[in-house]
Amino acid sequence: MSGGHRLGRLARAVRLVVLTIGAAVMLAPFIWGLAASFKPAAEIWSGSLRLLPESFHGWENYTAAFNRAPLGRFLVNGVIVCGGILIFQLIFAIPCAYALSKHRFAGRTVIFGAVLIGLLIPIHVTAIPLYLGFARLGLLNTYAALIAPFAISVFGIFLFRQFFAAIPDDLIAAARVDGFSEWAIIWRVVVPASWPAITAFAIFSVTSHWNDLFWPFIVIQSTDLAPPALGVVYFRRDESGVDFGPMMAATVIVTAPLVVAFLLAQRRFIDGITLSGVKG
């Protein structure tokens, strides 16, 4: 509790002990999984609590993981899908949010109403009709099927609209006087003034789609198109269950990109999540 109150020595010790126990639980799967990815099967299944491997088996586990499944491909798919989704979301949401916050026109409230309704409807509700639609178009099992349903982000529109509203109207009026088209105003005035909101949204979007399993699970059948989350499920399916070392190595590989990105840009990640909390 803030407010300039200092804790007593006992309270500080208790705080440290409690937080450290919590931290140990939070870190346990990362550390234990990483350690297992370096161990031979015999050690993994020895039921020992030893953290460090007695004989280092990391090289074997990681090469086995790469041989057993196209892990690199999963990661590339993740980048293609998350990148594609993000680009479309920005291209469609930003102009719409700008129109909603800076233009008055009949139907504006209707569009904003649709945004508010959309905020309540997750992909799980629309999944069956969307699946039928993609099947009709012959687009199942394609990147298009992975990206298209998320091309519009109502959350993005909602977030940007709020942010754009704070941009002074004078700034936009001045740009108009200077002969900027509306399109130019968006990309050269509004967007540069909104980087915090855009990076926050980007982090939010990439994190959620990198982690999404439900939709890829439904529309993708081939290993070559699997994003990381689905890749893990495929990897598990092929796994006999005994060979846990390569499994853990694969886990480390698909988890590492976002975790490393977070560790490198913590402030931005945390701001991104906090800003996504303005939804309330």
Added chain:
Amino acid sequence: MSADVALSTRLGRAKRLRRLAEAATGWGLALPAAVLMLALILIPTASAALLALTDYQLGARRVSFIGAANFVEMWRDRVFWQAFANTLIYTALTVPLSVGLGLGAALLIEADPTGRTAFRTIYFLPVTALLVAMATVWEFILHPQLGLVNVALRQIGIAGPDWLASPDWVLASLGFIFVWQQTGYNMILFLAGLKGISPELYQAARVDGADRGVERFTMVTWPGLAATTLFVTVITTLYSFRVFDTVAALTQGGPSNASNVLLYNIYREGFVYLRTGYASAMTLVFLALILMVAMVQMRARRGHSA
């Protein structure tokens, strides 16, 4: 006189034209997004509602309108009720825990500068981790004979259960994985909420004689966090309704539906048994749960501002 009228009508026309032009630009900018919202969210939702009234099976040539028959079947469907109940039990287990722990972590972290950044980073780390991948590690840690948890329990003389294969424990074990990931997310939102409480309120409380930590919490911190707590609870509830990944990866709803949940059941009916119409009807139940939470949130918010 007539010149004035002419001028004012001309001005009026210019104004109308400008307004029309503005409307055209507005629509031009919003139209692509509006079309996509219609095509990807609103029409599919309406279609799901229509499909729920049919006997459509994936790939079938014929489809007929069967009214509420899917809902009648659902009413009698034991598996559906089990999935429904499991989802609610899972939510009842995970929401209080992850909201409470998130709040506790935020309060403790803010209470003193020592290790503040490090703890915040560590607690947030699970949020960025790929859930299905980490679920695999948890499966390993929860292994009945050789997992970290049961080996440790055995050393203090307790025989741990088979966490993910016991009907009594599987839901709690999956819930634990959810709490592990959600706590850090909630902590971050609570930390932001704490930042929003003005330090002057604490000073005022001190002047009023609220000296102990507990008093400051009940008089200032807790009321100051009301809006945040409501939001965190709502979003955690919605996330917990959506439990799917851990079930699909670790248990496939088993053993004997003990971990079957709404979304997994919808997936199975719709895409394994190919009963599209029936699965759509279940989707509407899922949507109804979401809308109920949204309504409670709106009520509660109105209560606050009143």
